Amino acid sequence: MMDYHFALKQVEEILQPFSSEVRRPQEHQIDFVMGAENLNAAVEALFLAQWGYLSAITCLDHPPVKDENGQESEGSLEVIYHFCRNAAVAGLRVSVPYSHPHVPTICNWIPSATLYERELMELFGVVVDDTPSTERLVTSDDWPEGVYPMRKTFSGFSQESR
Amino acid sequence: MESEIKTDNRFVVPIGPQHPALKEPGHFEFDVDGEVVTGASIRLGFVHRGIEKLAEQRNYIQDLYLFERICGICSHIHATAFAVAVEKLAGVVVPPRAQAIRTIVAELERIHSHMLWLGVAAHEGGFDTLFMYSWRDRETVMDLLETIAGNRVNYSANLIGGVKFDIDDSQRDAILRGIDFLDQRARYYLKVVESDETFLGRTRGVGKMTRGEAEILGAVGPTARASGVARDVRLEAPYIGYADYPVVLVLDDRGDLEARFSVRILELFESFRLIREILSRMPKGELSTRVPRRIPEGEIVLRVEAPRGELYYYVKSNGSEMPERVKVRTPSLCNWASVASLAVGHKLADMPMLLAGIDPCFSCNDRLVTLRRQDTAQTMTWEDLRQYGIQYYRGKRVCP
Amino acid sequence: MSAMEHERTVDVECPTVWQKALMALKTWARVNSPWVIHFNSGSCNGCDIEILATLTPRYDLERIGVKLQGSPRHADILICTGPVTRQARERLLRTYAQMPEPKFVVAVGSCGLSGGVFHGSYNIVGGIDEVLPVDAYIPGCPPRPEAIIYGVATLLESLKNKQEKG
Numbered sequence: 001m002m003d004y005h006f007a008l009k010q011v012e013e014i015l016q017p018f019s020s021e022v023r024r025p026q027e028h029q030i031d032f033v034m035g036a037e038n039l040n041a042a043v044e045a046l047f048l049a050q051w052g053y054l055s056a057i058t059c060l061d062h063p064p065v066k067d068e069n070g071q072e073s074e075g076s077l078e079v080i081y082h083f084c085r086n087a088a089v090a091g092l093r094v095s096v097p098y099s100h101p102h103v104p105t106i107c108n109w110i111p112s113a114t115l116y117e118r119e120l121m122e123l124f125g126v127v128v129d130d131t132p133s134t135e136r137l138v139t140s141d142d143w144p145e146g147v148y149p150m151r152k153t154f155s156g157f158s159q160e161s162r
Numbered sequence: 163m164e165s166e167i168k169t170d171n172r173f174v175v176p177i178g179p180q181h182p183a184l185k186e187p188g189h190f191e192f193d194v195d196g197e198v199v200t201g202a203s204i205r206l207g208f209v210h211r212g213i214e215k216l217a218e219q220r221n222y223i224q225d226l227y228l229f230e231r232i233c234g235i236c237s238h239i240h241a242t243a244f245a246v247a248v249e250k251l252a253g254v255v256v257p258p259r260a261q262a263i264r265t266i267v268a269e270l271e272r273i274h275s276h277m278l279w280l281g282v283a284a285h286e287g288g289f290d291t292l293f294m295y296s297w298r299d300r301e302t303v304m305d306l307l308e309t310i311a312g313n314r315v316n317y318s319a320n321l322i323g324g325v326k327f328d329i330d331d332s333q334r335d336a337i338l339r340g341i342d343f344l345d346q347r348a349r350y351y352l353k354v355v356e357s358d359e360t361f362l363g364r365t366r367g368v369g370k371m372t373r374g375e376a377e378i379l380g381a382v383g384p385t386a387r388a389s390g391v392a393r394d395v396r397l398e399a400p401y402i403g404y405a406d407y408p409v410v411l412v413l414d415d416r417g418d419l420e421a422r423f424s425v426r427i428l429e430l431f432e433s434f435r436l437i438r439e440i441l442s443r444m445p446k447g448e449l450s451t452r453v454p455r456r457i458p459e460g461e462i463v464l465r466v467e468a469p470r471g472e473l474y475y476y477v478k479s480n481g482s483e484m485p486e487r488v489k490v491r492t493p494s495l496c497n498w499a500s501v502a503s504l505a506v507g508h509k510l511a512d513m514p515m516l517l518a519g520i521d522p523c524f525s526c527n528d529r530l531v532t533l534r535r536q537d538t539a540q541t542m543t544w545e546d547l548r549q550y551g552i553q554y555y556r557g558k559r560v561c562p
Numbered sequence: 563m564s565a566m567e568h569e570r571t572v573d574v575e576c577p578t579v580w581q582k583a584l585m586a587l588k589t590w591a592r593v594n595s596p597w598v599i600h601f602n603s604g605s606c607n608g609c610d611i612e613i614l615a616t617l618t619p620r621y622d623l624e625r626i627g628v629k630l631q632g633s634p635r636h637a638d639i640l641i642c643t644g645p646v647t648r649q650a651r652e653r654l655l656r657t658y659a660q661m662p663e664p665k666f667v668v669a670v671g672s673c674g675l676s677g678g679v680f681h682g683s684y685n686i687v688g689g690i691d692e693v694l695p696v697d698a699y700i701p702g703c704p705p706r707p708e709a710i711i712y713g714v715a716t717l718l719e720s721l722k723n724k725q726e727k728g
Binding site (some may be wrong): 192209210219230231233278316 | 602603604605606607608609610611613614618619620629644645647649650653673678680681683684685686703704708725
């Protein structure tokens with residue numbers, strides 16, 4: 001509580017070189033927007049500096065939107081890696097397009113991330129390259145391939161297919 | 163015949179998803195070499211209910227009740243985390259009396275959860291007397307929760323913007339009496355788990371996790387604190403009433419099952435102390451405040467300390483009545499990973515205790531055995547095994 | 563010997579006095595000491611801990627002969643909690659199939675009755691009765707231990723009455 005300003009300043013120094021934009025969504029939070037190619041280096045830097053621990057990996061789905069001219073932008077998936085140290089929360093935000101939804105694994109540095117990565121793959125269809133396990137974690141054994149329930153476009157199965 | 167069963171390959175013992183007496187269905191597979199476990203893997207999803215998706219289709223008030231039903235044991239803390247996150251996004255300040263009541267219910271819930279765990283873990287260790295004792299005494303705290311909330315399990319104490327009920331003087335006295343009784347009982351349990359020889363045989367030195375391992379494996383809550391990781395969200399990032407009524411960290415650096423037992427029991431004392439302190443100086447005032455139906459755009463990460471450890475909520479609002487995205491990461495998910503790696507090198511008989519040590523529970527093998535040989539996987543159902551057994555003993559002429 | 567085999571050996575054209583007496587004896591035994599198995603098909607644990615609470619000293623179901631069983635092979639009553647998830651559906655059916663006849667199903671809790679708050683989710687099939695024939699429903703979120711005892715007792719009472727009429 002007391003020194004989260006200090007922790008935020010620290011993490012900003014560590015991650016500044018890897019990020020293209022720094023945001024402050026809440027007083028105790030700081031977000032770093034970065035490309036997928038920088039993710040591993042950023043996690044490594046956090047790990048070596050022993051700054052905090054991985055709290056969770058969240059994914060956001062941004063489906064394609066149409067602008068005034070009827071031009072459709074490409075949908076994207078935004079993966080957020082939240083690291084915490086006391087009250088400070090640092091988010092590493094990586095956006096990947098639908099056409100190439102690849103992010104690198106961070107299990108080399110944080111082995112416990114495997115569960116979150118399995119969840120990402122199943123629920124959002126993010127491809128995590130080189131992740132140690134790709135087995136199903138939460139969806140059922142008879143789950144159809146290529147159906148990702150947490151995408152905004154998914155609205156449930158029809159009654160018959162249940 | 164016997165030689166057919168003996169192979170030098172993996173022998174997999176599946177545990178779950180259905181277990182007698184106990185709760186969460188999860189599926190574990192342990193590779194064993196004789197009695198010793200050589201590998202473990204997890205399969206969840208038996209209780210995957212798609213709550214995060216459902217939350218996007220409902221409004222904030224409906225979601226509050228939905229999140230309360232993520233877990234029946236720590237229902238209050240889920241609803242609290244969600245309510246606090248939404249309140250912060252909406253920028254409202256909750257009256258201090260409401261925060262104090264939330265804290266009291268949260269601590270009563272912690273007591274109920276730890277006592278539940280103590281019983282279940284003792285049962286896994288074959289110590290059913292302790293199971294019955296702790297569950298009998300747990301009824302005291304269930305009664306208290308029922309007295310103040312009207313329901314034994316899903317108390318539904320929270321509103322977005324406050325709490326639903328007040329704690330009056332007679333309820334306060336009832337809580338204090340109940341806590342005095344539990345305090346006395348908890349002292350007895352502490353003595354039992356730290357001095358009972360047969361029980362120590364199952365816990366001392368079993369499932370040892372060093373501080374470094376706990377940090378790497380991402381363990382949280384009492385499991386991590388029993389390994390000396392000083393991590394408690396109530397202290398690090400105080401929420402609801404914990405800034406006004408600070409808790410004292412309970413730490414143990416032994417890292418084995420015994421430490422996990424004593425950390426949880428010592429946390430009971432901390433909860434008793436905290437509840438007494440809050441009740442002795444309850445702030446006066448309103449119970450709730452108005453919160454708009456539409457929550458302004460924003461996002462927040464909110465962490466709270468559930469009985470099992472750090473609970474993580476991510477809420478993203480888009481200015482409408484429904485959240486854009488809610489992500490929940492429960493403490494058990496973090497601790498699963500620690501079991502999978504702790505299991506290696508221990509005896510199969512220690513598995514129930516190890517699993518119970520992090521708080522989810524397993525006790526019995528599924529009725530299906532898979533023998534994996536070099537080239538073929540042979541599955542024997544219970545019926546096949548029974549027939550096999552009958553044939554085997556007929557051959558030996560042990561029984562007619 | 564399993565109950566199923568037992569049935570087979572007794573099954574001849576018309577029941578004699580002895581067989582009728584044996585049937586009555588079996589119903590008597592079943593009603594007075596039902597063995598139950600508990601299956602969680604996607605519940606939040608709320609109902610499960612209340613079921614477990616019925617076995618502990620305050621309520622102590624064992625004093626009236628009810629025993630919680632680990633194996634479906636030995637059980638008379640299947641107590642189900644929670645909505646049925648896609649993943650648990652097969653396991654629930656398998657557990658039910660493994661139980662010897664006659665078998666009874668009790669659905670505990672709002673979710674077991676209809677899916678409850680989880681109704682409409684992609685991973686939920688529905689209440690227990692979408693999958694299995696349910697003999698007794700115990701509503702509540704979660705039902706109190708008293709309600710669970712009452713539900714099981716009502717089921718047993720109806721068995722007794724059926725036997726007397728039949």
